[in-house]
Amino acid sequence: MEATFEDHCTDDALELYALGRLGGKHTEALEEHLLICEPCRERLDETDIFVRAMKGAAARLRLEQKTESFAARVARAFQVPAFPVWAASAACLCIIAVSAVRLQQPAPAGASIAVSLHAERGASQTVAAHHPLVLSLDARGLSLGKSAHIVLVNAGGTTLEQADVAPDNDQVHARFSRPLDPGDYFVRICRPGDADPLREFALRAQ
Amino acid sequence: MASVGPVIDENLPDTDARPQQPDWVDLVNRIQRDDPQAMEELYQVFTRGMRYYLCRQLGPQDLDDRVHDCFLIVAQAIRRGELREPERLMGFARTIVRRQIAGHIDSAVTNRRQQVDLDTSAPVPDGGMNPEAAAMNRQQEQLAVSVLKAISRRDREILTRFYLDEQSQEQICQDMSLTETQFRLLKSRAKARFGELGKRRLSRRNVPVY
Numbered sequence: 539m540e541a542t543f544e545d546h547c548t549d550d551a552l553e554l555y556a557l558g559r560l561g562g563k564h565t566e567a568l569e570e571h572l573l574i575c576e577p578c579r580e581r582l583d584e585t586d587i588f589v590r591a592m593k594g595a596a597a598r599l600r601l602e603q604k605t606e607s608f609a610a611r612v613a614r615a616f617q618v619p620a621f622p623v624w625a626a627s628a629a630c631l632c633i634i635a636v637s638a639v640r641l642q643q644p645a646p647a648g649a650s651i652a653v654s655l656h657a658e659r660g661a662s663q664t665v666a667a668h669h670p671l672v673l674s675l676d677a678r679g680l681s682l683g684k685s686a687h688i689v690l691v692n693a694g695g696t697t698l699e700q701a702d703v704a705p706d707n708d709q710v711h712a713r714f715s716r717p718l719d720p721g722d723y724f725v726r727i728c729r730p731g732d733a734d735p736l737r738e739f740a741l742r743a744q
Numbered sequence: 745m746a747s748v749g750p751v752i753d754e755n756l757p758d759t760d761a762r763p764q765q766p767d768w769v770d771l772v773n774r775i776q777r778d779d780p781q782a783m784e785e786l787y788q789v790f791t792r793g794m795r796y797y798l799c800r801q802l803g804p805q806d807l808d809d810r811v812h813d814c815f816l817i818v819a820q821a822i823r824r825g826e827l828r829e830p831e832r833l834m835g836f837a838r839t840i841v842r843r844q845i846a847g848h849i850d851s852a853v854t855n856r857r858q859q860v861d862l863d864t865s866a867p868v869p870d871g872g873m874n875p876e877a878a879a880m881n882r883q884q885e886q887l888a889v890s891v892l893k894a895i896s897r898r899d900r901e902i903l904t905r906f907y908l909d910e911q912s913q914e915q916i917c918q919d920m921s922l923t924e925t926q927f928r929l930l931k932s933r934a935k936a937r938f939g940e941l942g943k944r945r946l947s948r949r950n951v952p953v954y
Contacts, residue, residue, distance in 0.1 A: 549932075559910065570834040573793030573841075587884055588935055589907060594881070595888035596908040599900070693882070695875040722878050738874060 547571055547578045549585075556582065556589045650713070655725060655739040667720045667743040670713070675727055678708040680736050687730045688712040693722040702730055718743040772830035775822045783819060790837050791815055801845045810848075814840050887941045891934050899930055906931070 547568055554560040555568055572579055613633050653665055654674040665671065677686065682705045690699045699714045710727060722742050726735035766789060774782035795811045802810070817840050821827055827836055892900050902920055905911040911919075917927055 550928075553931075557907070557910070559912075566835070566838070569797065569842075570838050572797065573834060573837055574789055576792065579793070579796050588888075588938055590881070591884040591888035591938065592892075592903065592907040592934070594885040595892050596900075596904040598885070598889060599892055600904065600908070691875065693875060693878045724875060724878075740878075 545571075546575065547581070549581075552578070552582050552585045553589065556585045653741075655741075664742045664744050665718070668717045670715045670717055673712045673714065673725060675710045675712070675725065675737075675739065676708065677705055677710050677727060677737070680727060682710070682727070682729070682736075685730050686710045687728040687732075689726040689728060689735070690714050690716075691724050691726065693724075698723075720744045768833045769830045772822050772827060772833060775819065776825065778823075786819060786822075787815060790818065794837070794841055797841050798845065802848055810844060814844050883945070884942070887938055887945070890941055891937045894937070895930075895934070902927065902930060903934060 551560060551564060551568055555565065560568065572582065650670045650672050651665055652672045652674070655676060673688070675688070680686075684704060685702055686705055688701050688703055688710060689697055691697050699716055701712050701714075703710050703712050712725075718741075720743050722740065725739045725741060727737045728735050766785065771782055771785060775786060791811055794814050795807060798810050798814070799807055814837075818833075818837050821836070821840075822833075827833065892903065895903075898920070902916055902922065905916050905919075906913070913924065913927055916922065917924060
């Protein structure tokens with residue numbers, strides 16, 4: 539069906555477009571319509587939010603399910619029928635507890651990882667967790683002068699580390715010794731003495 | 745690519761929100777006659793959509809300049825008589841915007857190749873998400889977790905296959921013995937539930953509306 543001005547995008551088409559799975563011909567019609575229809579743009583924004591949330595939630599639940607299965611399998615492997623029921627139950631609980639604790643313990647910190655951060659739009663990139671970072675940050679266009687203040691914050695905005703560094707042409711380099719636990723982080727370039735960031739980069743450690 | 749039914753549907757609700765259809769041929773003719781009102785009309789029709797699309801693909805950096813460039817290219821092409829099919833003005837505008845995006849990506853790739861990277865470095869682009877947006881993302885994800893936990897394991901499997909594993913509707917319906925209607929109903933219920941939970945959360949926090 540050819541796009542016409544009076545009509546609106548279907549929910550299915552918007553959802554497939556948000557998922558990046560809409561075919562070429564349909565994409566053309568949809569994008570032409572989006573150029574001139576505010577209601578459909580708003581619907582696409584809502585669809586984006588829903589799709590992103592569902593992806594993240596499904597991934598999280600799948601990971602939880604795998605973790606539970608492993609603990610349950612360990613418990614079953616160590617069950618001994620000749621023991622009294624209360625003893626077998628207690629043993630299973632202990633095994634599950636130990637397995638859960640071991641699964642949650644962070645791996646020991648590894649070698650530093652060098653990461654180059656560019657000021658370009660794109661999907662959030664990931665780095666391996668539990669490693670200190672050596673960062674090269676894209677500082678093009680920032681006019682930093684002789685010094686820059688680099689701040690590493692967690693997803694809640696709490697400062698984890700900070701450093702004053704000298705810019706190197708269009709880059710600033712910073713070494714953060716703290717190994718990152720899995721999660722989302724942000725690296726900010728600021729002027730010394732100024733809390734407002736000039737540029738911010740997103741990182742995901744996993 | 746997934747197959748999809750009609751992309752545009754005249755039966756969708758909110759008919760009051762449907763914009764008036766401009767006469768593209770008339771608009772193009774008036775622009776070619778240097779009608780300033782026609783140029784204003786062209787600006788009103790397209791720039792918001794151009795801004796939306798460019799921001800979605802390239803982010804907010806230099807957005808005003810990019811929108812301005814796209815609009816100028818479209819306007820100048822019309823004035824020079826380069827638009828062979830005035831009724832296809834929407835398609836032409838879309839093509840211009842996509843070329844702008846492709847050009848930006850090409851130059852970004854070229855610039856990146858010319859930079860000296862550290863050994864074993866992995867390029868990490870600016871995802872454009874500040875802490876507040878990341879927190880909002882997490883909250884929305886938590887709502888979606890609630891939605892998925894409230895449904896049966898089978899229904900959860902269906903939605904996981906579609907949203908996470910990127911399986912097509914046809915494949916899922918075949919594997920899980922579903923009709924298309926059942927599949928759509930499951931998705932729409934999940935989306936409705938997600939919306940309800942979101943509104944409930946907002947009302948609990950008494951978020952002021954400006």
